Amino acid sequence: MSLLPFCQWLADTxxxxxxxxxxxxxxxxESTHVLTLCLFLGMAVMFxxxxxxxxxxxxxxxxxxRRLGPWMVAGFVVMVIxxxxxxxxxxxxxxxxxxxxxKSVALILAGLNAxxxxxxxxxKVAEWDLAPVPPPAARRAGATSLVLWAVIVVTxxxxxxxxxxxxxxxxxHVVNVVAGCVVPPAGGR
Amino acid sequence: xxxxPFIEWTASTSxxxxxxxxxxxxxxxxxxxxxxxxxxxGAVLIVxxxxxxxxxxxxTIEEIAREAQPxxxxxWVVIVTxxxxxxxxxxxxLYFSAPFAVKMWCLLxxxxxxxxxxxKVTLAGEGRVNPIWxxxxxxxxxxxxxxxxxGGRWIxxxx
Numbered sequence: 001m002s003l004l005p006f007c008q009w010l011a012d013t014x015x016x017x018x019x020x021x022x023x024x025x026x027x028x029x030e031s032t033h034v035l036t037l038c039l040f041l042g043m044a045v046m047f048x049x050x051x052x053x054x055x056x057x058x059x060x061x062x063x064x065x066r067r068l069g070p071w072m073v074a075g076f077v078v079m080v081i082x083x084x085x086x087x088x089x090x091x092x093x094x095x096x097x098x099x100x101x102x103k104s105v106a107l108i109l110a111g112l113n114a115x116x117x118x119x120x121x122x123x124k125v126a127e128w129d130l131a132p133v134p135p136p137a138a139r140r141a142g143a144t145s146l147v148l149w150a151v152i153v154v155t156x157x158x159x160x161x162x163x164x165x166x167x168x169x170x171x172x173h174v175v176n177v178v179a180g181c182v183v184p185p186a187g188g189r
Numbered sequence: 190x191x192x193x194p195f196i197e198w199t200a201s202t203s204x205x206x207x208x209x210x211x212x213x214x215x216x217x218x219x220x221x222x223x224x225x226x227x228x229x230x231g232a233v234l235i236v237x238x239x240x241x242x243x244x245x246x247x248x249t250i251e252e253i254a255r256e257a258q259p260x261x262x263x264x265w266v267v268i269v270t271x272x273x274x275x276x277x278x279x280x281x282x283l284y285f286s287a288p289f290a291v292k293m294w295c296l297l298x299x300x301x302x303x304x305x306x307x308x309k310v311t312l313a314g315e316g317r318v319n320p321i322w323x324x325x326x327x328x329x330x331x332x333x334x335x336x337x338x339x340g341g342r343w344i345x346x347x348x
Contacts, residue, residue, distance in 0.1 A: 031342040037223070038230020038338065046231040049260070056235075056256045059248055067245050071238065153227065154220040161216055 002180065007091040019089040026089055033082035040075025041149055043068050051142030053133030060129045061138075098164045098179045103155040110148040117141035192284065199280040208278040215278050222271040226338065228264035232257045233303075233334050236311060240327035242320070250323070254311035261303070288347060292340030299333035 010016055019026055049055045050064055087094050094100045121128075121137040128134050134142075164171060166181035176183050199205060208214045238244035239253045276283055283289040310318050310326050 027343070027346045031339060034223070034342050035335070035338045037227050038234060038334075041227040042229075042231025042234050044231075045228050046235050046257075046260075055260060056245070056248075056253070058252065059245055063245065063247060067243075067247075068235070068238075071234075071244070149227075150224055153223050157220050157223055158216060163212065 003095060004092070004180065004182070007095040010088065010091040016088055016091065019085065029082050029085045029089075033079065033086060036075050036078045036082065037153065040072055040079050041153070043072040043075065044149065045146065047072070048142040048145045051134050051138050051145075053131075053139070057132035061125055061134065062129050093165065094159065096166045096179050096181055097159050098175060099155040099158040099161075101178060101180075103152050103159070106148050106151040106155065110145060110152065113141060113144045113148060117145075196280045196284045199277055202277065204274075205277050205280070208274065215275070218271050218274045218278070222268060222275060225264045225267035225271065228260055229268055230334075230338075232261035232264060233330065236307075237327040237330050240311070240323045240330075242324070249315055250311050251314060254308075265300070283344065286344050286347060288340045288343035292337050292344070295333050295336030295340060299330070299337055302330060302333060 019029070046055065047064060047068065050057070050059065050061065056064070117138070121135060121141065128138065133139070162168060164175050164179060166176070166179060166183075169181075169183060171179075171181065171183075175181075208218075235244060236250075236254050236257050239246070239248075239250055245253055307326050307330055310323060
């Protein structure tokens with residue numbers, strides 16, 4: 001199933017056009033999206049580093065989560081809202097961006113990683129709450145999270161580049177397939 | 190002081206030519222710049238939140254500051270190194286960019302502030318500094334680093 005018709009419809013709504021063409025609103029939303037990285041990802045990175053036993057080793061895991069979790073969640077909410085608005089402003093190009101697609105997959109994997117962490121080793125946190133270096137499963141979750149978020153940040157930044165845009169043909173076949181480009185058959189037109 | 194000759198020299202270096210010749214160089218450098226921003230943001234916020242009375246309140250300011258310091262310095266080195274490369278890529282544009290000027294002043298002040306006043310206050314020990322001053326130091330620190338980030342993002346929207 002292709003979401004392209006939905007994205008095309010979304011792109012024609014007045015709100016999308018207004019945001020896309022706005023002089024200040026779009027830059028403001030994008031700046032908020034980027035700078036909130038410091039709050040959300042900054043806290044997530046510190047937590048992941050704690051899981052790896054690389055910083056604040058005397059702070060219990062539960063303490064870390066209780067005190068800094070709300071800040072992280074607040075940052076995440078802002079990230080999601082501004083992220084949705086950015087997509088809303090430029091739906092078709094984003095949908096057909098290879099970087100946006102990789103980012104989306106990495107986001108899902110990051111969510112899955114967090115869910116697995118909470119459903120498994122985090123349930124037994126009482127046993128390792130005070131451990132300066134948490135058990136392997138927790139360290140794996142921390143390392144996986146760091147890698148996935150790095151991918152998310154990098155691909156997110158790369159959305160701005162038009163190297164693989166659908167309107168820039170010819171592209172390698174694999175790019176067109178992954179990006180979902182609708183390309184007229186060769187020799188046509 | 191006229192920096193224009195330096196700017197023009199920067200634009201004529203082989204490093205500038207190498208960075209601008211590659212379509213990927215700028216994008217990759219900027220991505221690393223952003224990754225370091227996340228770490229720097231975390232290392233700054235975790236201390237400033239504590240100074241404001243939020244965050245890891247059950248631990249001393251000194252402990253949080255000491256633990257965060259290597260990550261602050263490490264990410265600072267990465268962010269400044271990649272920042273220099275970004276500057277070398279487009280010196281003329283940045284020389285005439287107001288947001289870039291704001292960013293550089295905030296970076297200079299933020300770094301000096303972090304290594305002097307803020308460091309002294311965070312390492313002073315419990316109860317040695319009036320909480321009002323702690324909060325003020327945190328707010329100044331946050332404002333300066335916000336200036337760096339916002340200025341940096343706004344460079345891309347101008348010129």
